[in-house]
Amino acid sequence: MENQTKLINSQVKVLAYNPPLAAIELRLRSLLSSDLYAAAWVNPTPATLMDVFEHLRTLRYILNDYVPRSVCESPPKPGEVRYQWQKGTLMFTDLAGFTPLLEANAVYGRSGAETLLSVLNNYFASMIDIISKSGGDLLEFTGDAMLVQFLATKDGNDTARALRAGLRMQRAMNQFNQIETSRGVLSLRMRVGIHSGKYIIADIGTPLRMAHILLGNAVQQAKQAEGAGVVGRVCLTETASAYLAKEFRFESGKGDHLLVIDDLTDEQLGEYDIMPTRRRMPSSVLLDRSVSALASEIEEAVKRVEPLASYVPRRILNLLVENAGSRQIPPDFPRPTVMFVNLIGLPESVDKALPEEEVDLVTSFSRVFAIVNAAVIARGGVLQKVTAHLDGSDMLIYFGVPEAHTNDTFRAASAAIAIRDIITNFIPPVVGGKQVTVFCQIGVTVGAVFAAEVGEPRGRREFNVLGDTVNTAARLMSKAAPNQILISEAVFTEIDSQFHCQDLGAISLKGKAAPTPIFTLQEPKVVC
Helix, strand or coil: CHHHHHHHHHCCCCCCCCCCCHHHHHHHCCCCCHHHHHHHHHCCCHHHHHHHHHHHHHHHHHHHCCCCHHHHHCCCCCCCCEEEEEEEEEEEEEEECHHHHHHHHHCCHHHHHHHHHHHHHHHHHHHHHHHHHCCCEEEEEECCEEEEEEECCCCCCHHHHHHHHHHHHHHHHHHHCCEEECCEEECCEEEEEEEEEEEEEEEEECCCCEEEEEECHHHHHHHHHHHCCCCCCEEECHHHHCCCCCCCEEEECCCCCEEEECCCCHHHHCCCCCCCCCCCCCCCCCCCCCHHHHHHHHHHHHHHHHHHHCCCCHHHHHHHHHCCCCCCCCCECCCCEEEEEEEECHHHHHHHCCHHHHHHHHHHHHHHHHHHHHHHHHCCCEEEEEEECCCCEEEEEEECCCCCCCCHHHHHHHHHHHHHHHHHCCCCCEECCEECCCEEEEEEEECCCEEEEEECCCCCEEEEEECHHHHHHHHHHHHCCCCEEEEEHHHHHHHCCCEEEEEEEEECCCCCCCCEEEEEEEEECCCC
16 A cells, blocks of 8 residues: 555656746735636736736725725725824715615616616715815715715814815705606605714724724714704704804704704805815836736735725625726625624723723724624625714624525524624723623614615725615614614524524514514524
8 A cells, every 4th residue: 555655646746837926826816806816827928917917906996995085095004903083073974765766776677776876876976076075085885874074174174164065965965856767756865964073093903804993972973963964954963063153054953953054155155175186096107017027016016905905895805806897896686684783882982991991992892893704704794894873883794795695694693693692702891990881782684785886986985785674774783682683574584493583573663664573583593
């Protein structure tokens, strides 16, 4: 037997092959399309390497538009956690009327998705243009909502710029009042909420996945202002309005919020506060196109792309990579399982923390995000983003987009239990001599969504999922008790044989005409 093994091994011949990109091959796996990766390995001619370089440059342009301006201009090293206090004015917007528009187009499949995307992106492009001209920075899309930052300046006019932007945006909504559909004329309207204050802005995560987040009570007050607002109006907190009493008129709104009276002429309001500039990146001119020179340029391009790529979920990054040539991800109406997780305790504690405690808080948030993201990835899901909620911070998670499995609902249920256990067993930091109380609320449902790359087609944009299914998951989450997982009847029907669940009857959910049956997800059933 030993002689036979020696004979077989003696017949193995290893071909001497050292392609020019071998040193960075591992780093290129997630950044090159499948065909370009293969070509770069088996046929690394100058023409092929030039294609690799051009692809990476295009990908960098795409990723540049997927992140906020501050990340684009100064990205951290992947996995480098950093934070700072900032002063400024925050604006939250929310779109009303999107669900009927989605339903009117969903019956037409791909053509309906294209029509819906055109309307939605016209809306976003119009709003983003106004935001840019008003000196704002779009930090994130949250479904059809937006979070915008107006950094404080020496002249202290950030709140006024935000308010004028809100008024301009509301006036621009007139173009979406009459949208012709198969279900008649529909309209889109918008709420705008504004608050000024101090908050932490942080970059957290691992080299595999980073996130750009805001923490602090000021962020939540801005979100509350949007929730207390009225469609077609701009709503401010008393704190924000105090900076503007001499320039604008207000009337009482919900609670202690104020609504801006838009009695300005077009000339008084103006079209912009600053001259907008599109984010541009320096382009490289390759004079030496030898194999060695191109390999060196490609390595430098990878260094520039990697920090931006870490902010995009891995499965979405793969979509961007494979569609980089067309620079567009085709829209669709898939049926994923959608989950919202609300993490409460850490975000609210930053305002009470001492400087040495802030580090522990941000580090703790980064650890929770990293571990939760790992639990989601392990089960084939996508953790889309972390955003502010009325209390705590939300995590939007989904299974079945962009890759569908026959058991996505099971995967989501398994992930929900894992996330609940992660947060339940998490040892929180100490603030003011007391350990922070940390808990979560989780909501899960399944149904059709609109999945698309929303925003400016050649500007600030993100891949996102939108629709009533996403809204329902968020509302289930809001109804959950601490460390409780609430699921819809559709989810219960699909997982009942595999998990212990309890019927809680029917409850009223915002946007639903009839009471909605809900269940708690508890533990997996043990199969003997």
